[in-house]
Amino acid sequence: MNRYRIRHVEVSDAEALNEMFSAPSVFGNMLGLPYPALSKRREWLLNDAPGRTLLAAVDEADRAVGWAALLSSGRARLQRAAELGLGVDARLHGQGIGSLLLASALDLADNWLGLRRIELTVFADNVRAQDLYRKFGFAEEARLRAYALRDGAYHDVLAMARLREGGWQ
Numbered sequence: 830m831n832r833y834r835i836r837h838v839e840v841s842d843a844e845a846l847n848e849m850f851s852a853p854s855v856f857g858n859m860l861g862l863p864y865p866a867l868s869k870r871r872e873w874l875l876n877d878a879p880g881r882t883l884l885a886a887v888d889e890a891d892r893a894v895g896w897a898a899l900l901s902s903g904r905a906r907l908q909r910a911a912e913l914g915l916g917v918d919a920r921l922h923g924q925g926i927g928s929l930l931l932a933s934a935l936d937l938a939d940n941w942l943g944l945r946r947i948e949l950t951v952f953a954d955n956v957r958a959q960d961l962y963r964k965f966g967f968a969e970e971a972r973l974r975a976y977a978l979r980d981g982a983y984h985d986v987l988a989m990a991r992l993r994e995g996g997w998q
């Protein structure tokens with residue numbers, strides 16, 4: 830039996846998620862700023878905007894140890910596309926939590942939300958994450974040079990996407 834399960838994110842997850850996002854090895858690979866405020870995390874979780882689906886991976890004690898987000902733009906001509914965000918507690922990397930979250934998010938996207946295109950950006954030096962995304966059918970579409978500031982230097986990110994129903998044509 831898997832030690833982790835997936836459920837919808839709850840406001841009560843704010844503290845655990847905020848702690849996770851505060852770890853340098855996690856926020857260093859995200860596009861947000863370090864040291865997020867717990868009040869802002871709660872606010873973000875309370876914002877139940879249309880086109881926004883948030884999942885949590887939780888341990889046996891129901892503590893959030895990872896999250897996945899599918900974010901649709903709300904624009905009429907882009908209604909079958911969403912951006913994916915994914916994060917796992919750095920202390921638990923390599924335990925299959927990212928795969929569990931990604932599989933669950935893609936199941937929702939494909940079978941419940943009717944999404945055709947899932948896109949994301951990932952730092953070009955985050956090979957571990959790129960390998961995970963490729964395992965689930967994502968392909969690199971572009972390299973965005975000097976895209977994001979991290980630790981005082983600009984870094985490239987890769988734009989990756991997964992197309993459903995026939996893939997790349």
